[in-house]
Amino acid sequence: MSDNITESTVPKNFIAAIIEKDNETGKYDGRVATRFPPEPNGYLHIGHAKSICLNFGLAKGFGGTCNLRFDDTNPSKEEVEYVDSIKEDVHWLGFDWDDRLFYSSDYFDQLYAFAVQLIKDGKAYVDSLSAEEIREYRGTLTEPGKDSPYRTRSIEENLDLFERMKNGEFADGEHLLRAKIDMASPNVIMRDPALYRIRKVDHHRTGDKWCIYPMYDFTHCVSDSLEKITHSVCTLEFENNRPLYDWVLENLGIYRPQQIEFARLNLTYTVMSKRRLIQLVEEGHVSGWDDPRMSTISGMRRRGYPAAAIRNFCERIGVAKATNMVDFALLEFSVREELNAHSPRYMGVINPLKVVIENYPDDKTEEFEFQNNPEDPEAGTRMVPFSKILYIERDDFMEDAPKKFFRLAPGREVRLRYAYYIKCTDVIKDENGEVIGTALYL
RNA sequence: AGGGACAUCGUUCAAUUGGCAGGACAGCGGAUUCUGGUUCCGUCAAUCAAGGUUCGAGUCCUUGUGUCCCUGCCA
Numbered sequence: 221m222s223d224n225i226t227e228s229t230v231p232k233n234f235i236a237a238i239i240e241k242d243n244e245t246g247k248y249d250g251r252v253a254t255r256f257p258p259e260p261n262g263y264l265h266i267g268h269a270k271s272i273c274l275n276f277g278l279a280k281g282f283g284g285t286c287n288l289r290f291d292d293t294n295p296s297k298e299e300v301e302y303v304d305s306i307k308e309d310v311h312w313l314g315f316d317w318d319d320r321l322f323y324s325s326d327y328f329d330q331l332y333a334f335a336v337q338l339i340k341d342g343k344a345y346v347d348s349l350s351a352e353e354i355r356e357y358r359g360t361l362t363e364p365g366k367d368s369p370y371r372t373r374s375i376e377e378n379l380d381l382f383e384r385m386k387n388g389e390f391a392d393g394e395h396l397l398r399a400k401i402d403m404a405s406p407n408v409i410m411r412d413p414a415l416y417r418i419r420k421v422d423h424h425r426t427g428d429k430w431c432i433y434p435m436y437d438f439t440h441c442v443s444d445s446l447e448k449i450t451h452s453v454c455t456l457e458f459e460n461n462r463p464l465y466d467w468v469l470e471n472l473g474i475y476r477p478q479q480i481e482f483a484r485l486n487l488t489y490t491v492m493s494k495r496r497l498i499q500l501v502e503e504g505h506v507s508g509w510d511d512p513r514m515s516t517i518s519g520m521r522r523r524g525y526p527a528a529a530i531r532n533f534c535e536r537i538g539v540a541k542a543t544n545m546v547d548f549a550l551l552e553f554s555v556r557e558e559l560n561a562h563s564p565r566y567m568g569v570i571n572p573l574k575v576v577i578e579n580y581p582d583d584k585t586e587e588f589e590f591q592n593n594p595e596d597p598e599a600g601t602r603m604v605p606f607s608k609i610l611y612i613e614r615d616d617f618m619e620d621a622p623k624k625f626f627r628l629a630p631g632r633e634v635r636l637r638y639a640y641y642i643k644c645t646d647v648i649k650d651e652n653g654e655v656i657g658t659a660l661y662l
Numbered sequence: 663a664g665g666g667a668c669a670u671c672g673u674u675c676a677a678u679u680g681g682c683a684g685g686a687c688a689g690c691g692g693a694u695u696c697u698g699g700u701u702c703c704g705u706c707a708a709u710c711a712a713g714g715u716u717c718g719a720g721u722c723c724u725u726g727u728g729u730c731c732c733u734g735c736c737a
Binding site: 232233257258259261291293294296297347351354355358359360361362363364365392393395396397398405406407408409411414416417418419433435436437439440456457458459460461462463481483488494536537538539540541542543544545546547549550552553554556560561565594595624626627635636637638639 | 663664665666667668669672673674675676686687688696697698699700701729730731732733734735736737
């Protein structure tokens with residue numbers, strides 16, 4: 221872990237307000253349980269940091285818990301490399317899930333049993349329409365859909381078909397388990413959403429045990445329920461899915477958390493969609509997920525951004541439901557602020573210009589005490605040698621200097637920090653008239 | 663003639679729930695500075711529109727307008 225989070229104040233945002241109210245009414249007996257549920261299909265980026273800080277911050281602020289749960293229900297896109305990087309990034313950001321590390325795939329058996337329960341209750345059925353047909357039957361945003369001819373299959377037939385789906389008797393796409401809700405619902409999400417699909421690929425954790433996998437809408441709410449989450453915080457694009465979240469839990473008759481949506485982070489000049497990020501990596505435009513130019517947590521870490529800076533940034537941007545576009549300058553401010561307060565200062569000369577102190581003894585060497593960080597006396601000091609010949613940055617010297625140039629120039633006197641004042645009395649050039657050094661006196 | 667959500671300084675988040683619209687970033691001006699950094703002070707700047715209720719509206723009501731999300735067997 222990069223550093224510790226010392227403060228744990230109660231967050232101030234609309235979600236915290238909801239939690240406070242729930243605590244007052246005793247809705248969850250004062251219990252607060254959140255979760256950060258990434259799909260391990262890529263590296264975490266600064267947008268995830270907002271969600272991490274929110275979920276872990278809410279838990280910490282209210283004395284509750286926050287689980288880390290990998291939403292791994294789409295084996296064709298997920299890899300262990302991603303789960304490893306996600307764990308590392310969350311830790312580095314300064315948060316800890318303790319022993320509460322979960323995977324949606326942990327619940328595959330339970331999920332299957334729940335699906336069977338829905339079938340037995342006549343609330344789910346096996347559809348045998350093709351993907352294209354299902355799309356046609358779904359209707360459009362302005363027109364209602366129509367029932368699949370397989371919607372009225374008997375419970376026995378559905379049970380048999382679903383079991384055979386699980387046993388691998390069918391090819392991908394041949395059958396689909398759907399919730400029986402309402403094909404005419406104005407909310408397209410509710411038009412008999414898919415619950416389970418056949419996908420004959422190995423899962424990074426369950427291997428070839430399963431060839432049917434539960435969909436997000438069926439998995440996420442059940443996972444939240446099993447983990448006794450109180451406030452299921454997610455981004456705005458899931459607003460349309462909330463009725464389905466509630467429908468599944470209600471019809472299963474199990475514990476029901478409440479889903480709360482907030483606006484995801486958008487940053488100026490910054491690519492943040494996972495699709496684009498993965499494209500940059502795969503097409504070799506960057507050196508990897510942790511390329512310093514990437515908006516990933518690992519990229520920012522490699523770039524030198526302190527975790528505390530990212531946390532402060534997330535604190536400053538706030539949490540709301542309005543679509544936003546945060547100025548990158550705010551992130552940079554947070555980084556500078558943190559770096560300024562904690563970074564030791566060192567010197568480096570990238571493009572050297574030789575300086576000879578003409579009236580300084582040839583063989584003398586002195587050492588001066590430099591502060592490692594003037595902002596922080598605790599950072600200590602270090603000794604830096606000084607002698608007749610030294611090198612300065614070329615940009616710090618100008619032969620024809622304008623008045624506003626405060627660095628070294630012919631006839632000008634400057635102070636070498638922590639050392640002497642020097643004055644430029646001569647300029648030495650090579651045969652091409654190029655400056656190769658300056659001669660100075662104390 | 664679909665449904666859902668959102669709308670406050672340039673940006674972002676607030677506003678004790680009907681009582682003087684505030685902070686941060688960005689911008690501008692100045693002071694300090696052995697880092698052209700930092701710090702400090704000052705300053706500019708907003709309630710989407712039109713009606714209505716009220717002593718009083720960012721907040722409540724009505725009607726508009728604009729933006730975002732939803733037609734994956736992705737999450």
